Amino acid sequence: MAVTTEPIIVSTSLPTIHLDLLRAENDSESKKLLGACRNQGFFYLDLTSDPELCKLWEGMLARMKHYFDQSLEVKMQDARGSDNYGYIPVGTEAGSKPNSKDGYETLKFSRREFLKGSSDLTTSIRSESDYFFSWIKEANTITLMVLSRLSTQLGLKGSSRFEVDHADLEPSLSTLVLLHYPKHDEVTSSSNVGHLKHTDVSSLTFLLVEQWGLQFLSPESKRWEFLAPKPGHAIVNVGDYLRFRSGDELSSIVHRVIPLKEMQEEDRYSIAYFFRPNDDASFNDSTGKRWTVKEWHDFKFDVFRSPDTLDAKGQFLTGMMEEEKRVVTREGITS
Helix, strand or coil: CCCCCCCCCECCCCCEEEHHHHHCCCHHHHHHHHHHHHHCCEEEEECCCCHHHHHHHHHHHHHHHHHHCCCHHHHHHHECCCCCCEEECCCCCECCCCCCECCCEEEEEEHHHHHHCCCCCCCHHHHHHHHHHHHHHHHHHHHHHHHHHHHHHCCCCHHHCHHHHHCCCCCECCEEEEEEECCCCCCCCCCECCEEEECCCCCEEEEEECCCCEEEECCCCCCEEECCCCCCEEEEEECHHHHHHCCCCCCCCCEEECCCCCCCCCCEEEEEEEECCECCCEEECCCCCEEEHHHHHHHHHHHHHCHHHHCCCCCCCCCCCCCCCCEECCCCEEC
16 A cells, blocks of 8 residues: 655754753743744754653653553553543554554553552553653653743733643643554554644644654645654644644644655654643634633544544644634534
């Protein structure tokens, strides 16, 4: 199955923001951060000033490889039928090509599990929960700091600051997602391909990845461009909530995952922390419709599973970034 005939185009426009400078509240770096979130919607975050953080990344990668190497029968013991915790097998959602299914399996840890101090898993990975909870703590702290720098640069005060909708002890659907894209072989069907184009159900997404496959629809070139993985660097992007909450000041950009070639020739692993607002926070979408964060989250995940039924033109998956504006309701989509 041919996945793409497009030429391999690598983005050269993505800026690099330095974690140590953000932590030091460096004004120039914070201005650079705002520019990246306004213009590209994505940026590299240089973590190399924090070797312990990079070591934690390595440890998580080793543990998740061991987990995904287990039989499907064992992994399914961790299936919870949830979008926020537990195991989900390959092929649960639509794939990146028509009439295909997705090409990844996931293991998810919710921030709610972290806050209560225990995982809802049952297999041996449960004993490793504290390791992944450590990353939730680090990623949550970093993304909250990024929100604070953006609020300050935009001149937001008091209750208008982005952090207000991310109160630590209020319910939220923030989630750590471990993703494995199995290589195509006699076990994994080549009809299971990548991750379909979408924008993220988050305020910010904090991604660790060492292999190729992530593309974004560049707002500058208007074409699909691969984002090169960089050692010691996370890739961070703006999600739907920040775009709507900022009145389109910040950019939630359409992206997807596909193999570099026609087949997935190697196992691909990525670690994503989806930093989300409190469940009852609300916003207006591009049509002016009011949503709570939980309503948006739940409906959009339904769309991931049934895009042809709920979102035939991909308008909802792409966060209303398509040129044709359509009105979205909980029941479906109407012109």
